[in-house]
Structure formats: C-alpha cells, structure tokens
Amino acid sequence: MTVKQNNKRAATVLKITGRVFAFIGVFVLIIALTLFIMLKIICAYGSSKNTFVTTVLESGQMKFLASLVLSKDEIQEIVDKTSLEDVGDTNINEGMITLPQLGDDDPENNDLQEIEVVDIAGLTYKATLMIIHDPSRVSVTSVATGYNQWPTAGVPLKDLVERAGAIGGINGGIYNSTNNCGGCAYGVLVSNGVIIRNQPQEWGGLVLIGLTNNNLLQIIDVSKMSSAECKKMIEEKGIRDAVCFPEKATVDSNHFVQLVINGVPREVNGAGSGLNPRTAIGQRADGSILLLVTDGRGYKGHVGASAADLIEIMTRYGAVNAANLDGGSSTCMYYNGEYLQNSVTFYYSQSSWKLPAGFVVK
Numbered sequence: 001m002t003v004k005q006n007n008k009r010a011a012t013v014l015k016i017t018g019r020v021f022a023f024i025g026v027f028v029l030i031i032a033l034t035l036f037i038m039l040k041i042i043c044a045y046g047s048s049k050n051t052f053v054t055t056v057l058e059s060g061q062m063k064f065l066a067s068l069v070l071s072k073d074e075i076q077e078i079v080d081k082t083s084l085e086d087v088g089d090t091n092i093n094e095g096m097i098t099l100p101q102l103g104d105d106d107p108e109n110n111d112l113q114e115i116e117v118v119d120i121a122g123l124t125y126k127a128t129l130m131i132i133h134d135p136s137r138v139s140v141t142s143v144a145t146g147y148n149q150w151p152t153a154g155v156p157l158k159d160l161v162e163r164a165g166a167i168g169g170i171n172g173g174i175y176n177s178t179n180n181c182g183g184c185a186y187g188v189l190v191s192n193g194v195i196i197r198n199q200p201q202e203w204g205g206l207v208l209i210g211l212t213n214n215n216l217l218q219i220i221d222v223s224k225m226s227s228a229e230c231k232k233m234i235e236e237k238g239i240r241d242a243v244c245f246p247e248k249a250t251v252d253s254n255h256f257v258q259l260v261i262n263g264v265p266r267e268v269n270g271a272g273s274g275l276n277p278r279t280a281i282g283q284r285a286d287g288s289i290l291l292l293v294t295d296g297r298g299y300k301g302h303v304g305a306s307a308a309d310l311i312e313i314m315t316r317y318g319a320v321n322a323a324n325l326d327g328g329s330s331t332c333m334y335y336n337g338e339y340l341q342n343s344v345t346f347y348y349s350q351s352s353w354k355l356p357a358g359f360v361v362k
Contacts, residue, residue: 047101053078055252055274059328063274082274084256084307087268093262094216096320099133115168116362120313122273125305127294128333128340129317130168132361134213138289139164140191140241142357145181149231154182154354155331157334162359168335169360170279170291171352173243174203174326182354188222188230189357196357200230205247207257208322209281210242217283219258219323220230221247227340243357247327256307257324265311269329272307277341282314282322282357290319291359293333293341329353335361 023030053075056062059106064079066075116131132138141164144150161169176184187206189197191328193213200206200222203274209218222230234242247257256273258266259280277297282290292313296304307324314322333341333354343352 008049021107021173027240043213049080050082050270051274053274054082054254054271055159055276056273058276072101076261079111079254081146082270082272083268084258084268084272087258087261087266090219090221090258090261092216092218092321094214094340096262097216097283099215099286101165110147113208115335118317122294122305122309124293124303125278125291125296126302126311128307130170130311130333130340130361131317132289132291132333133286135287135289136215136360137362138211138241139362140189140210140243141166141169141355141360142185142190142191143198144185144189144356147195150356152181152183153200154356157352157355157358158339159334160355160358161334164360164362165361166362168333169209169358170281170293170333171326171330171355172279173209173233174357176204177330180353182356185243185356188234188242189244190234190239190242191357193240193286195231195234198227198230200225200227200244204242205246205248207247207323208239208242208244209257210239211289211324213238213240215287216324217281218242219261219291219321223247227330241359243325243359253292255324259267259307259311260319260323261321263320266307268308268311270310271309275304275306276327277301277329278305278310278327279325279331279333280310280314280322281325282317282319284318285320286318288318290317290322291312291333291361293331294330295341297328330355 053066055073056065112134118129120127120129141252143154157169174186185197186203188200188208190210206223208222210218212218245257246255248255278294294305295302310324329343330353332343
C-alpha cells in the first residue's frame, strides 16, 4: 500500500471518527437540553416543584438537579415550607413501654417467637412492615472487624443477615454509599454492646437510633456531643445496638429522623418531605419492634413515601416511638430467605446495595 493510500485511509478514519463524536455530542446535548426543559416544566407548578426539590435533596447523587433550575433562596424556601416541625423534648418516656416478660417455659410467651409480615399499599408506594414481638431479637450487625476497622466494601443485606445467624433484617444508618462501596458506617455505630465507630460530629445533625440492654428504642441527638460525651452517654444508657442518621434541612441536604416521640406524631408542613424509598424503625407500647420499608423511584410504578406517610403508618400500627433511617437506593428488607423489598436500581433487583451494617432479627 502506497503512502498516498495510507494517508487517504487515515483521513477517512479521522473523518468517520469526527462524525461519530459529533453525533454523540449532539445526542448528549439534546438529552441535556430535554432534561433542562423538563425540569423547568416541573418547577413551573408549585406542588410538583416542591415534591421534586425535596425528593432530589434526599438523594445521594442527584441533589445538584435542584440547583440547575432554582436559586439557593428558592430551594431553601421550599425546604422550609415542606418540612417537619421541631420535636422539642426528645427524651423517651420509658414508662410508656411495657416490655414482654420473656421465658421459654411460659406457654403464654409462645407468640413472642412470631414475626408478623404485613403488606401495606399507599397511593405512591408499596410498603412491607415486619413486627417482631420480642424486641431482644433485634440487633445491629456490621462488617467491621474491630473499632473503626472497615473493609474496602460492604456486603448485600442477605450476607449481613446470614453472617449474623439471623432470619431477617433491614438496612440501617448513614454510610459511605459512593459508587456502591458500602464499606464504612458514618457517625456512631454500636453492635452487641461494642462501640464500633464514635464520631458524632462527622456528619451534620446526627441522631442515634438504637436499643438499650433493656430492649427500649432510643432516639438521641448526638450532633453536639464530643466522642467522649457520646461514649459516656452510650455507657450510662446501656445502648447495646445503634446506628445514626442525620436531621438536616438545608439547600444541600434534606433529611429527617424523628417520626413519633412518646406517642405524639411529629407535625408536618405539607408532606413533610419528598417522595422516596424509605426505611424506618419503631416500638409499640407492648415492646414490639416495627421494621418498615417502602419502595419508590419508579420501582413497579411507585414514586415513594413521604415523611407524612411514614408517620401515618407507624401511628396506625401503634408506634409509641419511631425514627426514619437511611432510604433511597439503600432501602431493603430480607426475611426467611428472600428479599421482601430491595434496591430500586434495576441491576440489583434480586439483591441490595452493599452495606456496612444493618438491623437484623435473630
């Protein structure tokens, strides 16, 4: 082949390559422009704008979408009027919970071994509620090998449950979910009485959600505690298992924790939040633990649940105290060998995201 032919072929390849990249560039530009126009249309209407903004602010990777079409002041105004009221006194009144008297030899306690699974249908979501009558069966398990010693990646919920010798479980608190890593929990994590992580100011507005040695659900703001103060609190209250999730309503992040405190449902403005897959935990007056998971983000045609939805469900099923946990793509529930609710990401439809920890039922 002559030099002239080689040059001609090279020119042809460059021409074709240029056209391909030009086509890809135009295609990407069209998609970006279409997305921008769609966001503008959505944000042209009050109710849809409010739902859109509060929903994306609760996501891990899509928060930036709100700022593409709205100013920070506009976003903050929406967050302020679609929110939950301050709870006030969050000290748990332990006298409102009558814990079951456990005893294997007492036939009246046979029902404590039962786990009820209830399917709940809402307008924008489908939910699954697990009712565990014996609260001592619920604990936190993790992939950590020691204090603050985490592997490079977490494991699916199924693995967490099976490693703990448990029968079921749900995802727990906030963690490193970047690129579905799941290797490290954030904030404070306690498992079977052992403090695994103790950085209460690692994330703004952290709230500890966990159970005491007496099997009482606790929901405690640790955001202003030092590590030493948090350790002292854990020891004094006898916290045996706990995770953390943030209470934060800003232009950058919109999260909430407390749902019901001492039998009083939290007051909401509007829906109280956006619509997303949710995970929550509660405790009834008889000591039973409620583990709740909802779907969303288009999964089976459902958008998701709001804070108001979670409060309504928890109140309906008798929760005296209840808290929201990590949601979104992390949301999942595993029980008796199968996922009852799993990741909204299509390629994890038969599994879950990788998690560093979760609540399990033994």
